Amino acid sequence: xxxxxxxxxxxxxxxxxxxxxxxxxxxxxxxxxxxxxxxxxxxxxxxxxxxxxxxxxxxxxxxxxxxxxxxxxxxxxxxxxxxxxxxxxxxxxxxxxxxxxxxxxxxxxxxxxxx
Numbered sequence: 001x002x003x004x005x006x007x008x009x010x011x012x013x014x015x016x017x018x019x020x021x022x023x024x025x026x027x028x029x030x031x032x033x034x035x036x037x038x039x040x041x042x043x044x045x046x047x048x049x050x051x052x053x054x055x056x057x058x059x060x061x062x063x064x065x066x067x068x069x070x071x072x073x074x075x076x077x078x079x080x081x082x083x084x085x086x087x088x089x090x091x092x093x094x095x096x097x098x099x100x101x102x103x104x105x106x107x108x109x110x111x112x113x114x115x
Contacts, residue, residue, distance in 0.1 A: 026081070030054040033094055041106040046113050047085045053078040056095070063090040085112040 029045055032055040036043070045051065053061045054077045061078040063069040069088050071080050082088065088108045093101075 026050055028052060033057040033092075036092070036106060041104060042109070043106070044109045044111065045082060047082060047110050048113065049110070050079055050081045051108070052076070053080070053092070059093040059095040061090065061092045063088055082108065082110040085110045 027046060027049045028051075029043075029049055030052045031043065034055075043051065052074065053071075056077065058077055061071050061080070063071065063080075067088055067090075068084060069080055069082065069090070071078050071090075088110065090106050090108065092104050092106060094104070
């Protein structure tokens with residue numbers, strides 16, 4: 001096969017190849033302080049969801065040790081992946097405003113994914 005024909009064949013093969021998709025892509029939910037307050041400090045998500053506490057007004061976000069939930073500090077705030085179904089009770093604090101020193105409770109209900 002000549003080099004030109006080989007290049008044409010390779011180009012056609014690439015165009016006809018099925019596009020690979022990642023069906024295991026992790027769902028993500030970005031939560032703001034205002035949204036969490038409007039939801040009465042309660043989130044409902046599916047198992048495997050990453051929650052990004054993506055508001056600069058979150059000063060801290062944490063869950064008790066032994067809860068199986070670890071909160072990581074990310075560039076844009078905090079993030080948590082909920083790998084198991086259940087009810088998780090955590091806490092958060094807010095930066096600024098007249099309630100800056102208050103500690104707020106929150107509940108995250110993690111539903112199993114229906115198959």
